[in-house]
Amino acid sequence: MEKKEAEILIRQLREQIEDNSRRYYVDNAPVISDYDFDQLLYRLADLEKQFPELDSPDSPTHRVGSDLSVEGGTRFPRKKHKYPMLSLGNTYSIQEVEDFAARANNIINTSFTYSCELKFDGAGISLTYRHGRLVTALTRGDGVVGDDVTVNIRKIANIPHTLKGSGWPEDFEIRGEILMPFSSFDRLNQEREEAGDEPFANPRNAASGSLKLLDSDEVGRRGLWCTLYHIPNQDIPGFEGHYQALDAAASWGLPVSDKRRLCSDISEVMDYINYWDSARKELPYATDGVVIKINSLEHQRELGYTAKSPRWAVAYKFKAEEALTKVLSIDYQVGRTGAVTPVANMEPVFLSGTMVKRATLVNEDFIKSMDIRIGDTVKVVKGGEIIPKIIGVALESRPADAQVPHFPTVCPDCGTPLKKEEDQARWFCPNATACPTQIKGRLLHFLSRKAMNVLCGEATIDQLYERGFVRRPSDFYLLTLRQLMSLEGWKERASERFLESIEASRKVSFDHVLFALGIRYVGQTTAAMLARRFGSIDAISKASYEELLAVEDVGETIAKSIVEYFGNPAEITEIERLKEAGLQFSMEAEEVKASDVLAGKTIVVSGTFALSRDEMKALVASHGGKAASGVSGKTDFLLAGDKPGPEKIKKAEELGIKIIGEEEFMAMIGSVKADEKEEEQFPTDLFGGTI
Numbered sequence: 001m002e003k004k005e006a007e008i009l010i011r012q013l014r015e016q017i018e019d020n021s022r023r024y025y026v027d028n029a030p031v032i033s034d035y036d037f038d039q040l041l042y043r044l045a046d047l048e049k050q051f052p053e054l055d056s057p058d059s060p061t062h063r064v065g066s067d068l069s070v071e072g073g074t075r076f077p078r079k080k081h082k083y084p085m086l087s088l089g090n091t092y093s094i095q096e097v098e099d100f101a102a103r104a105n106n107i108i109n110t111s112f113t114y115s116c117e118l119k120f121d122g123a124g125i126s127l128t129y130r131h132g133r134l135v136t137a138l139t140r141g142d143g144v145v146g147d148d149v150t151v152n153i154r155k156i157a158n159i160p161h162t163l164k165g166s167g168w169p170e171d172f173e174i175r176g177e178i179l180m181p182f183s184s185f186d187r188l189n190q191e192r193e194e195a196g197d198e199p200f201a202n203p204r205n206a207a208s209g210s211l212k213l214l215d216s217d218e219v220g221r222r223g224l225w226c227t228l229y230h231i232p233n234q235d236i237p238g239f240e241g242h243y244q245a246l247d248a249a250a251s252w253g254l255p256v257s258d259k260r261r262l263c264s265d266i267s268e269v270m271d272y273i274n275y276w277d278s279a280r281k282e283l284p285y286a287t288d289g290v291v292i293k294i295n296s297l298e299h300q301r302e303l304g305y306t307a308k309s310p311r312w313a314v315a316y317k318f319k320a321e322e323a324l325t326k327v328l329s330i331d332y333q334v335g336r337t338g339a340v341t342p343v344a345n346m347e348p349v350f351l352s353g354t355m356v357k358r359a360t361l362v363n364e365d366f367i368k369s370m371d372i373r374i375g376d377t378v379k380v381v382k383g384g385e386i387i388p389k390i391i392g393v394a395l396e397s398r399p400a401d402a403q404v405p406h407f408p409t410v411c412p413d414c415g416t417p418l419k420k421e422e423d424q425a426r427w428f429c430p431n432a433t434a435c436p437t438q439i440k441g442r443l444l445h446f447l448s449r450k451a452m453n454v455l456c457g458e459a460t461i462d463q464l465y466e467r468g469f470v471r472r473p474s475d476f477y478l479l480t481l482r483q484l485m486s487l488e489g490w491k492e493r494a495s496e497r498f499l500e501s502i503e504a505s506r507k508v509s510f511d512h513v514l515f516a517l518g519i520r521y522v523g524q525t526t527a528a529m530l531a532r533r534f535g536s537i538d539a540i541s542k543a544s545y546e547e548l549l550a551v552e553d554v555g556e557t558i559a560k561s562i563v564e565y566f567g568n569p570a571e572i573t574e575i576e577r578l579k580e581a582g583l584q585f586s587m588e589a590e591e592v593k594a595s596d597v598l599a600g601k602t603i604v605v606s607g608t609f610a611l612s613r614d615e616m617k618a619l620v621a622s623h624g625g626k627a628a629s630g631v632s633g634k635t636d637f638l639l640a641g642d643k644p645g646p647e648k649i650k651k652a653e654e655l656g657i658k659i660i661g662e663e664e665f666m667a668m669i670g671s672v673k674a675d676e677k678e679e680e681q682f683p684t685d686l687f688g689g690t691i
């Protein structure tokens, strides 16, 4: 491959990985499986190996993903980890596990044992106990800095606030996973669906999302569970091995898995893997593999770390569970934006801890390319992905009367002929203003938690719509107690509560209102960026396509959709009605720090700052600048924090681009001085100064 081609591919892969990493760690809503994610990383690592000059220390191949809460989401104080919280090397084949053992054998001269454990699929957590008391709990964050979620962790029943027994170190960290057992997960999702909230994709996302709740009592109600599996080496002097240290931790009352095994050779490791590959299906919580650790702490020190993971441990990931089942029928669902998605109804089958009876068929092309027919036996998988996916058809079991599905030509709800946009694979119903499903979908979205935050389920929307009380969002603000009490099953108290909650929504901040409007492709983060950058609905409605494009996160599709939205007189009339209802259509003055001091300037942000990198980019945008990802001839400044990417520095120097530091930048935008940074450093000897 030519270098030019590799450069483009590397850039695309990095963007794809960053995007999926954000969806996984921050939004808790992955759209690809862990396996597919790892494949992207492998391809990138491979290219970087082939073209070392294109490698960069800030490439995702050298960093762990970040779960830090971002702008627009729930905020927690951030704290630096005492030791970086790393990830594990993943393997998918027995051969790779054998390679791991062979590498360790080459370095360690004596015989050694392996501690084998389950790989728990939840949200990573690091607990600090001082003088026998739990003092801090941090999420993994970006591996260096985590969100301090101690208040929430204290609500998890099996985490002791005080240790028992004796012999615990005076000050130590212990790390593990917060899990949501399948039973709690099913209950939570059922409640969410009833309330009209999006259900969680899987228990991992539910656990991670729950840790970031502001209401710690709600965290307590969610039935979370903790298992601990790692004490950083330096914190447990005096123990021979990791396994023995965990035994001791168990004796101090800490939750440690009893599924661990000490194995004396690789064949015992294989037995452990094979046993749990099938036995895990009986466990009440999600596991996605086995972790194999060299047990001796001395050997662990000898083997050390790469920038991302220890050389003394490896994860063997189980293949995503598969099941065979039958396609009974196909529904064509119309979404809030009019897109029509085919969904297969299948004979219920138990898969990865939950009962599966529906699978997305993505779009018409997917059905055709797989040649899926009604009556077919299909193979379904459920890994980390949101909805089970059909990955194959058992042609040998195809019954003679299997039917080729016919994608509808008209909207299944309102009968309007479906349309397809150029280079889009999805059919959609263009009747946005009168298609009942789209109207109801938009109304539900308008009230949803991250929008106007009014508790309301699908059934209520159906009732309000059927009775003709609500057709558009502004109608919610005209509802009367009498109307609500006339609905079936509505008592006075419930009706009053609903009205109170509608009343309270008039105070919801503009960024949420903007998201609530349901402008196509404008998600929560984009809405927050736009609100902060422009400050008001009037400014956004007047913004040109180019001005919109200059906002971080806004690409051509989003910019086009925003321009179209404000070009529609019906939407403008609706906004006027909502304004009359008293909703917030501008940001509070202190939230719009917008100035134009950076207008026309393209700034690349690299390294770490007192604020997160996303926040720094948002600051650039709110002062009129454009934050770009790569240094090029178009860059005006390279804003370099701590440990900026050396490639970026080199390129900026070559191109004669000005490099500015955090303080200079803050002065430039007239903001307060950046917070003093913590002095504490990580022990560089352990990590070779690479983190």
Ligand code: IVH
Binding pocket: 085, 086, 087, 088, 117, 118, 119, 120, 121, 123, 124, 176, 177, 229, 230, 291, 309, 310, 313, 315
């Ligand atoms: S040990 C230095 N043991 O898997 C890393 N990790 O993909 C020490 N995980 O970040 C981690 N089960 O959140 C370890 N038994 C186990 C684990 C485990 C799950 C998670 C952990 C880690 C991720 C890596």
